[in-house]
Amino acid sequence: MNKIIPRTLPGTMELLPKDQILFNDIKNKIINVYEKYGFLPLDTPIIEASEVLLAKGGGETEKQIYRFKKGESDISLRFDLTVPLAKYVSANYGELVFPFKRYQIGKVYRGERNQKGRYREFYQSDIDIICEDNLPLINDAIMPSVINDIFNSINIGKFIIKINNRKILNGVLEYLNIDNKVETLRIIDKYDKVNIDELKSWLDEIKENISDFLIPFINTNGSNDEIINELKRMSIDNDTFNEGVNELETVINYMKELEIPETNYKIDLKVSRGLDYYTGTVYETNLVDYPSLGSICSGGRYDNLVEYYTDKQLPGVGISIGLTRLFYQLLESKIIEPKSYSLVDALVVPMSNDLKYSLKITKLLRDNNLKIDLCTIDKGFKQKLNYANKLKIQYVIIVGEDEENNNYVTIKNMNTGIQDKVDYNKILDYFKNIKKS
């Protein structure tokens, strides 16, 4: 028979068990934080009607989307979790409780040109808070508090949440009489990625000499309070600007009250986010020792989530983690490393083909919430221990004839080599003590 080469599509991530265990561990920690904050789980389909996903239409999205026909249906794979959220909230408006706080961790699809660290199928991990009318600014402070808790819990070293308010930038651009604000914001968004002279020339193309004002402005530095004071001191006569400064000040104050360590966040007026979508607070997050990784968690506030589907006005605030890419980068940079090759607490190794006593012990431990693998290899003792070694299982419970006849087991610690004879009645205590220590 002709064999097919077993391959996985480029731009998709498929992990070995040790890495999958690590990935799941991170994912579970993120879910724990989301749920601790009262976010509700959501799971929308990966396939959607193309006209629904492309309601906004045009642009990069349409080029990158995986779209196909099946029978009469024009189907696309979702390219983010925001559009499905907008659809969901519009469709289920009457059934949801607002403010609606949801989390969703799921795969999204973009047919990007394949390059290292770029994924075509990848997990996004999103939270959003959607409101019926006014969304109080405390919600803008909750987002960085969630980010802070997540990155502390997955222990990835020093990080900094950069925060800004779009109204400050928009106000300044209005104040400078710049018409093409979206384009200007896009240029500012590239600040850390391009040569400064090039950036200046781009800005001055928009309007003569504006880089002289804009570049020092977006580099306003100091503590958060100092930056707020500096912004006020500028007395820029523009309502949008002043509204932005006031909002930013309020959000920063809430962040203090939420006790987010000030070392973990700072105002950065360069943060504009590329998308025209955001209307207020915006966020980016960087690893301090790995700035080249770019933002690992971004988001912001928007005025209207559902405008393509209904006339209702539903503002919200949200953040997104590109989980697959982040995981890849953390692993590549050795910021995280797989520790477990197995999830079990112990391996039961029967020494004969009579499994009765081995199965009794396995059941006892499993019934008491221990994770137990049973070695079913039909070979010698060495091969059985080898299985434990390869999976880095620390405790092996050896069950031979003598053990069965005298109602005990031999427990071998594979790290130390120490073997203990443990009475059947003491096995549970033995593992309880290990779990405690």
Added chain:
Amino acid sequence: MNKIIPRTLPGTMELLPKDQILFNDIKNKIINVYEKYGFLPLDTPIIEASEVLLAKGGGETEKQIYRFKKGESDISLRFDLTVPLAKYVSANYGELVFPFKRYQIGKVYRGERNQKGRYREFYQSDIDIICEDNLPLINDAIMPSVINDIFNSINIGKFIIKINNRKILNGVLEYLNIDNKVETLRIIDKYDKVNIDELKSWLDEIKENISDFLIPFINTNGSNDEIINELKRMSIDNDTFNEGVNELETVINYMKELEIPETNYKIDLKVSRGLDYYTGTVYETNLVDYPSLGSICSGGRYDNLVEYYTDKQLPGVGISIGLTRLFYQLLESKIIEPKSYSLVDALVVPMSNDLKYSLKITKLLRDNNLKIDLCTIDKGFKQKLNYANKLKIQYVIIVGEDEENNNYVTIKNMNTGIQDKVDYNKILDYFKNIKKS
């Protein structure tokens, strides 16, 4: 602006939060059982190269598959989790530890004609044990042990795991000199779904009068031991048959040693599974009070997982739960019902715009692993309590001026209406006591 109707494709499942919470609860319980048995997590891509997914080729699969081109790539959405497992094991053969025990819960896609309870995007929840050479029969007994633990833990009433061995049926058909064994097995597989006279005529079309022997044979009844004895007593002179009987007896004995209650399983010689894929033990699972739901968990043993990709011979045994369909059926039949509309332990309700003390309490509780929502609604007390009511949150922590000035909170039990004044230092104990009771 023209609005797009926010709709979800037919044949996909999208749940309200209360149902999603219930779904996730079931999913997590299943994962807990899998991990308790030492299965390792796997997450393969949903998109695969078409030639890899269709290596086996032909048939119903090819018609139902979602397949499309993107650039040069011929891509398909996976239609099960078995073919991706075969691909994964072949591609990563050198890196895996055998026996390789993996679980995978993920969405699969089949473009079936849309009808109630039939899904085009649905979760499958699979476990398999893959061996390098001989797969000992204890593994065939582990599968029903896992099924038993899962359906006990999700508490769906009485169920029965039906077990058989393909060799018994194949051996009988050999003994009866029936050539078209696959077709005959397919007919037997329809036993519970069609009229008995129709079934008889189908069988007799295969070979004259075989229904006279086959129908009583597959209805052999009694206790498991009685059926085994009856099969032996028949002294059918066929090696395959006798091998099947011996295997079934061994597996049943292991199931006893695994202490699976005998009320939860029984030998059923009618179970043949439609697929030509299975070569030994086969399983189906029914809900005793809802037989019309059909099998909710099926599987079996196969001789070679990877034949389309390599020359290696890797036998295995596995089971699959069609989770989306099962969930839909359990919900429709009211076997399960949503209980929680929120995941939180309590809602903090600030009575003024000064949030400092509210945020302090929220943080204290979250830092101690309680799940806490913060009510950010900028309206009256009634609206805030209404939010708690709609989400069925039992405990509301009211934080007003008096509370802040005197360092306490008022905790209202929304079920009983009882309010307690609780000192700041006692809040944690208050909730620890609730959790304990």
